[in-house]
Amino acid sequence: MNRGPGRSERLSESEAEKEIIRDVQAGDTEAFRFLVERYQGPIYNLMLRSVTERETAADLAQETFTKAYAAIGRFNASKRFFPWLYAIGINLLRDHMRKSGREYTGMDPDCLGEGVPPVDMQTRLDGQRMAQEIERLPEAYREALVLRFREDCSMKDIAEALSISVSGAKMRVSRGLCMLRKRFGGEKHDQ
Amino acid sequence: MTNERFDDEMLASMIREMPRADVPEGFADRVMSSLEPRRPSLWERLLLWMRRPITIRITPVRVIPAMAVAALLMVMALPMQQMAVAPDGSGAVPVRFVLGKNVDARQVAVIGSFNNWSPDEAAMRYDKSLGAWVADLELPPGTHEYVFLVDGERVVADPVAPLSRDDGFGNRNSVLYLTGDHEQSL
Numbered sequence: 001m002n003r004g005p006g007r008s009e010r011l012s013e014s015e016a017e018k019e020i021i022r023d024v025q026a027g028d029t030e031a032f033r034f035l036v037e038r039y040q041g042p043i044y045n046l047m048l049r050s051v052t053e054r055e056t057a058a059d060l061a062q063e064t065f066t067k068a069y070a071a072i073g074r075f076n077a078s079k080r081f082f083p084w085l086y087a088i089g090i091n092l093l094r095d096h097m098r099k100s101g102r103e104y105t106g107m108d109p110d111c112l113g114e115g116v117p118p119v120d121m122q123t124r125l126d127g128q129r130m131a132q133e134i135e136r137l138p139e140a141y142r143e144a145l146v147l148r149f150r151e152d153c154s155m156k157d158i159a160e161a162l163s164i165s166v167s168g169a170k171m172r173v174s175r176g177l178c179m180l181r182k183r184f185g186g187e188k189h190d191q
Numbered sequence: 192m193t194n195e196r197f198d199d200e201m202l203a204s205m206i207r208e209m210p211r212a213d214v215p216e217g218f219a220d221r222v223m224s225s226l227e228p229r230r231p232s233l234w235e236r237l238l239l240w241m242r243r244p245i246t247i248r249i250t251p252v253r254v255i256p257a258m259a260v261a262a263l264l265m266v267m268a269l270p271m272q273q274m275a276v277a278p279d280g281s282g283a284v285p286v287r288f289v290l291g292k293n294v295d296a297r298q299v300a301v302i303g304s305f306n307n308w309s310p311d312e313a314a315m316r317y318d319k320s321l322g323a324w325v326a327d328l329e330l331p332p333g334t335h336e337y338v339f340l341v342d343g344e345r346v347v348a349d350p351v352a353p354l355s356r357d358d359g360f361g362n363r364n365s366v367l368y369l370t371g372d373h374e375q376s377l
Contacts, residue, residue: 029228036219044214058215065222073231074356130205149206177199184202 086161141176283329303337
């Protein structure tokens with residue numbers, strides 16, 4: 001069954017997604033595949049940033065979708081699906097970290113990067129290096145930055161995905177950037 | 192060599208360009224094979240029906256007779272509508288929220304979809320004769336979600352509400368369903 005953009009040419013992307021969610025809510029299980037294929041990347045990478053083991057990350061991502069499917073009857077299809085799904089994923093991830101006895105990298109209100117040497121010039125513009133730096137940030141800030149700039153979410157969506165207020169989302173993005181600036185030394189040097 | 196501020200815009204660009212790990216092959220199939228077909232409950236079907244947008248197409252040929260029928264229905268419905276509205280004429284339904292006994296609290300508010308979840312607008316009073324926290328509100332007919340906010344920080348679902356709904360963040364909201372005839376409340 002074609003659930004892609006061609007399914008309803010007149011509908012915008014978000015409207016088409018809402019229609020698909022309503023189909024799932026009405027009992028069309030196969031329609032859920034569209035949502036899985038659309039958001040599997042962000043959800044899998046969310047897990048991978050914290051657990052590093054690919055198999056565990058895939059299991060957690062799968063559980064996220066399974067839980068979302070089980071609860072989709074109560075989801076208000078007039079809202080955005082992705083922040084809701086992301087919130088389920090974050091909660092699962094936190095539970096997993098707690099159960100496995102791993103440290104939860106929570107808030108770092110001082111916004112400090114001291115003690116870690118700035119990265120060298122050649123790696124500053126390297127996306128791989130940025131990925132490593134992002135992984136080292138406390139989860140609260142890391143996910144706010146990823147949602148804002150990688151997933152192109154609004155502050156309202158970020159707030160919903162992280163279960164915080166809109167002002168809290170703004171604060172986390174701002175402080176997350178502050179941490180990265182410190183990590184990258186605060187200045188760019190072009191030769 | 193030039194020195195230039197390493198600004199937020201550049202950081203944002205770098206975050207945007209971060210490599211993304213590929214999802215394991217067959218992941219979507221794995222997820223889909225783990226799902227059980229679900230049959231929505233009566234309540235879910237009702238909500239789905241209420242939330243689904245309705246498309247209305249109008250052609251000029253149909254407009255005139257449709258307007259005539261609509262006008263006729265309005266005239267016929269007028270006496271019934273007058274009976275359905277509240278005494279103040281607003282159509283709102285009086286509702287009493289009660290958070291029962293054995294609640295250790297200094298202050299309680301009822302927050303919900305009807306007041307944008309704002310504790311400032313719905314403080315409850317302690318009724319000594321009932322031994323409970325009480326708020327009398329008038330709400331429009333429809334479905335409302337709500338919880339009690341105890342001492343400004345503790346969220347408590349209504350223990351006597353027959354319906355509740357997962358808010359998607361691990362908590363449950365109580366659900367109140369009001370019809371316009373002042374009789375049905377769940």
